[in-house]
Amino acid sequence: MSTRTDEQLMEAARAGDDKALDEVLARHEKQVYRFGLRMCGSEEDAKEVLQETLLAAFRGIHTFRGDAELSTWLYQVARTHCLRLRRKRVGAPEEFQPLDSSPATRVAAEESTPDMVSHARQMGEMLQAAILALPEAHREVLILRDVEGLPAEEAAKVVGIEVRALKSRLHRARLQLREHLSTLMGEGAQEQAPPCPELARELSGFAAREVDQATCVRLEDHLSRCPRCADACDSLKRTVSLCRRIPGDAVPAPVRAAVRQALSQATRP
Structure with missing residues (x-):
């Protein structure tokens, strides 16, 4: 050289x-x-x-x-x-x-x-x-x-x-x-309010599916109109918001994992 x-x-x-x-x-x-x-x-x-x-x-x-x-x-x-x-x-x-x-x-x-x-x-x-x-x-x-x-x-x-x-x-x-x-990384998660039954019911089959942008849109729609989730599910709202910022239809593996974890916390009895 x-x-x-x-x-x-x-x-x-x-x-x-x-x-x-x-x-x-x-x-x-x-x-x-x-x-x-x-x-x-x-x-x-x-x-x-x-x-x-x-x-x-x-x-x-x-x-x-x-x-x-x-x-x-x-x-x-x-x-x-x-x-x-x-x-x-x-x-x-x-x-x-x-x-x-x-x-x-x-x-x-x-x-x-x-x-x-x-x-x-x-x-x-x-x-x-x-x-x-x-x-x-x-x-x-x-x-x-x-x-x-x-x-x-x-x-x-x-x-x-x-x-x-x-x-x-x-x-x-x-x-x-x-x-x-x-x-x-799941940091800063706060105590969740009582679980939202509608969210749990709507997404009962969620675990068997892959997280994609359509899933994030569905979650975002629920969080925007559900009174129970308005003041709760903070971790899920932050994660879904991040998911929606990713360009394109694909969702990177760390974001999929974070959405799943936050959803699990939000719907946990």
């Missing part, structure tokens, strides 16, 4: 050095893919974002003037393609990937036991579900700052906002993420 900087490689690429172009793009390939995976929620979309980003970089190599870091420019291009892709697909990823599932983020650890690997995977799935439940504007600043580790100034350039606005948005994103994780 060359020891040349991005700037030196870009200068060589603009002069017609194809190997320099390949090297500088390969240097940033993993981070662009990782960004697409965490923003879009599926490997298929992440691969498409990566392909479009590298193609745009290849085509725009001679127009890149170096006013910003190359990584900033690539994130901007990737962000544009990811937003366009999500609008086209109406925000419906076909499957949800845990943060540690991608080859771009997997790091071998020989000393890890099966239990440690399983726990890490569960925590990764939970974190990914919590991130995906964030509004898109909050999700992207949290990924850029807390996951990718970009400085505030660079992250603000990628998103196209002032640093002060980015910090404010990031603060709200962190608070929301904490709330989502607390809900998924």
Whole structure:
């Protein structure tokens, strides 16, 4: 691997050095893919974002003037393609990937036991579900700052906002993420009021079915109109609300488990 900087490689690429172009793009390939995976929620979309980003970089190599870091420019291009892709697909990823599932983020650890690997995977799935439940504007600043580790100034350039606005948005994103994780982990559950017989009756066959968005819609409808549940079932309401924030029809495993647990508590005699 060359020891040349991005700037030196870009200068060589603009002069017609194809190997320099390949090297500088390969240097940033993993981070662009990782960004697409965490923003879009599926490997298929992440691969498409990566392909479009590298193609745009290849085509725009001679127009890149170096006013910003190359990584900033690539994130901007990737962000544009990811937003366009999500609008086209109406925000419906076909499957949800845990943060540690991608080859771009997997790091071998020989000393890890099966239990440690399983726990890490569960925590990764939970974190990914919590991130995906964030509004898109909050999700992207949290990924850029807390996951990718970009400085505030660079992250603000990628998103196209002032640093002060980015910090404010990031603060709200962190608070929301904490709330989502607390809900998924079942923390802060309060004593429930007497169980709702209507809810128990309507969902008597629930345990045999998979939790999907239709289930969450049904639960949300009941919670909105049931006087008994209006001041009770707090844990269930928080969990269903989180479920409804997940884009698309699929519901990640940690959210399904949280809905089941909260429903069990709400209908327990």
